Amino acid sequence: MVQQAARPGEWFDTGLSLAEIGADDFGSRIPTDRYTSREFQERERDLVWTKTWQIAGRVSELPGTGDWKTYRLFDQSYILVRGKDGVIRGFVNACRHRGNLICEGGRGNAKRFLCRYHLWSYDLAGKLRGVLRENLQGPIDKDGNSLLPVSVGTFAGFIFLNPDPGAEPLADYLGDEVAELLAPYRLEEMTTVMDVREALECNWKVVMDAFQEGYHVSGVHPQLLNQIDIDPARSRYRFLGRHSVACAPFDVANAGGSGPEQHVEGIRALGETFPSLPMILPRFDELVAAHRDTNGGLAFGEGVTARTILQRAARDTLTGMGLDVSGLTDAQMSDNQGWTLFPNFFMTIRAGECHVVMAVPHPGGDPNRCVWHVSSHMWLPGGLADQYRAEPVEVTEPGSHEYFLALQQDYEQMQRQQAGLRNERLDHLTLVREEVVLAHFHAVLDRHLAAAARS
Template identity: 55%
Template sequence: MQRDKPGRLVDEGPRIAQIDFTGYRMRVPTDRYYSPEFAERERDRLWLRTWQIVGRCDDIPETGDWLEYKLFDQSWIVVRGRDDKIRGFVNACRHRGNAFCEGKGHAARFTCPYHNWSYGLDGKLLAVARPDFDGTLEEFVGAKEELGLIEVPVETFACFIFLNPDRDAPPLSEFLGEAVELLGPYRIEEMIPYGFNVREEIACNWKVVLDAFQEGYHIQGVHPELVAAMDESQERYVFCGDHSVATAPFGSSNLGDSSLEEQVAAIHGLPATFPAVADSLPRFDKLLANYRDADGKLPASGEVPLRTLLQQAMRQSWEAKGLDVGGLTDNQLSDNHFWILFPNFFLTIHAGEGTLIMAFPHEDGDPNRCYWHVQNLQWFPPEERATNRTPLRQVPEGEHYPYFLALEQDYEQMQHQQRGLRNKAQPFLTLTRQEVRLAHYHAALSSWVEPESPH
C-alpha cells in the first residue's frame, strides 16, 4: 500500500500556504557570502565539526584503496581495510607530522617517505626504521600502541563515504535522521556515476551553490524551457532537522489547459532532462493506446490519466530491468525529490537516476570562490556497472567543463550573483515565501556558526 511507504511523508507534505512562517527570518545577511571573518567561523564551527561526504564507497572498492580528502588546509585519508571496513585518518605521520598521501592510490601499508615509519590499513604503527627510543623494548612497544594514525569518524550511507573531523561527533544515523528512511528505497547504493562526474572551481561562495538548488522561483528567469515541466506552486516540503526535501509534480498544473496530445508530447520531451524516462515511453504509449479510438485519436474531452499511466510504465520498466522499486510511491517514480543534506549536499532524485551537486569552500579560504562537484547517478544491473561507471574529471584551474543546458545556466548565474553579493552597501538579501527552504537552511547554518550556536 502507498501509505506503508516512507515516501508518502513527502507526497502528503505541506504546501507553501500550509507552512507557518512565524519562526523564519526572511532576510539573510549578505556578509556571510563574502566576509573572511564569517568564513573563519564556518571553518571552525561548521566544517571541522559536521558530517560531510568525501567520496563514494566504489571510489575505493578494493582492500588498500585510499583517497585523500582536503578541506581548507586540512587533510585526511580514507582507506578500505583488510576487514573491508572504511576508516579515516589525519594525513600526518605521528613522528614529525609529514603528510604521506596525496590524491588517490593503493597500498598494502602506509609508509611515510620522510623517515620510513609505516602504518597498517587500520592505522596502527607497524614499524619504525632504526628505532632509537630511550628505554626498554617494552617501552618502545607501548609507544607503538599510542602512536598509530589519528582516526576520525567515518561512516557510510547509500554508497557515500561520510567523514567528520570532530572525533567526538554523534553517529551519522543521528545526524541524518529521517533522511535515512526516506532515501533508502531509492537504492542509491546500486547507482553509479554515469555520463558526467565533474569537479571544478566556480567564482562564488559555496552557499550560493546550495541556495540555487533550494527553490524553483528562478526557473521562469533562468530556465524558461523547464516551465512546462515544473510547477513550484504545487511543491510540497518536509524538514528533517537541518535537512530538507521538496517535490513538485511534473507539469500537472502548467499543462492543465493543453490538449491531451500536447500533454503526451510534453511527456515525450521529458527525456531531454531526465534520460531514464525514455526507456519507459514504449510501455507508456502501449498503455495509452487503450484510450485511443479506432483512428488512433485521444478523446477531445474527458480524463485520460496520463500521469498514472507514466508511473505505471516506469514501474514496469524498472522492474523488468531488475531494480526493486517496491519501496517507492508512485509519485517517487515520476517526480523529482529535491534533497538538501546539510551542509553541502544537493540531490535531485527519482526512480533509477539522480543528479548530485556538492559545494566545498576553496582551499585558500577565499569566500568568493568554491569548488562544486556535479555527478549524474544512474542505476544499472550489477554486471553493467563497471563498464558504465564514469570516472571523476578534475577540471584544471582556468578551464571549464560544458554542462547540459540547465546546469550551464546555473553555473553562469551563480557567478553573477556573487558579484552582486559583494556590494557592501546591501546588508541583506530578501527571501520570498517560495524560498522557505532557504530560510530553513540559513537558520540551520546560524545554529552552527553564530556565537550562541547550540551545536
C-alpha cells in the same frame, strides 16, 4: 483484504504547503557578509565544518582492500581507506613522526601506507608498523604514534566524514526519518554516471541557495517552462531538524490546456530532466498505443493522463530491470524530491536516478570562491552499470567543461550573483515565501554557529 502498509513517500500527502508555513518561521533577511567575509568563513570553519558530518565520496570509489582516496577541507587533509576487514576508515593525512603527507593525489591502492620522508609505515587500520632502523631509535610507542583516526560512516552508498573527535554517531546526525524516507530508493545500489569537480567564483552557500528553490526557473531556465508545469501552490515540504525534503509534483507544461498528443510529446521532450527517459520510452509508447483508436487517434480514459502513463512505464521498466520499487509511490516514479542534508548536500531524486550538488569552501580560504561537486547516479543492471560508470573529472581550466544546459545556466548565474554580493552597500538579501527551504537552511546554519559558540 490485506491493507497495504503506508509507504515513506506518502509523507507528501501530509507535507506542509506554502500557505501553512509562516512567513517568518525561518527568517527572510539574510546578511550578505556571510557570502563575502573572511571572518564569517573562519567562524564556519571552526564551528560548522570541523564539527559536522559531510559527504566525502561514494562507497563504490573504494571497492577493494587497500583502495584509498583523500578528502580536503580548507587546509586539512584526510585519508579514507578500505581495510582488510572491509571496513572504511578515516585518518588525518600526516605521518606521526614529522608530519609529512602520507597520501598525495586523489586516490590509489596500497598494501600499507609508507611515509616517503623517513619511511615510517602504517597498516590499513592506521597502526604504526615499521620505523626505519628501529633498533637504533630507542623505545617508540607504536600504539601512541599510529595515524590519527577520523570519524567515518556510510549511508545510502555515500561515505561521510566528521573531523570532530567527539562527533555524535552518523545515524543520530541524520535522524531516523531521513533514513526511512530515503531507504526505498536504494541509493546504495546506484551507479555514478557523472562526477565533476570544479572551482567556482562564488561562496559555497551561493551554490546551496541556488538549488534549494525553484523560484529562479523562469529567469534562469526559461526553456524548462515549455516542458514542465511549475505550480508552487502544489509543492509540499517536510523539515527534519537540520535537514529537509521538498517536492513540486511534475506535470507537462500546459497540462490543463492541451490534448493528449501534446502531453505525450511533452513527456518525450524531457530527456534533460529525465536522464532515464530513453530506457522508459519503449514501455511508455506501448502504454500510449493502448489508448489509440483504429485511426490512430489518442484519447485517455478517466483517471489516465500522460503523467500516470509515465509513472506506470517507469515502474514497469525499472521492475523489469531488477530494481525493487515496491516501496515507492506512483508519484515517486515521476516527481523529483529535493533533499538538503546540512551542511552542503543537495539532491534531487526519483525512482532509479538522482542528481547531487555539493559545495565546499575553496582550500585557498577566499570566501568568494568554492569548489562544487556535481554528480548523477542511476540504478542500472550489471552490464549497463559497467558501460555507463563515470570516472571523476577534475576541471582545472575554468569554463572548459561543458555541463548539460540547465546546469551550465546555474554555473554561470551563481558566479554572476557573487559579483553582485560583493557590493558593500548591499547588506542583506530578502527571501520570498517560495524560498522557504533556503530560509530553513540559513536558520540551521545560524543555530549551529550560535550553539557551537556557546559550548
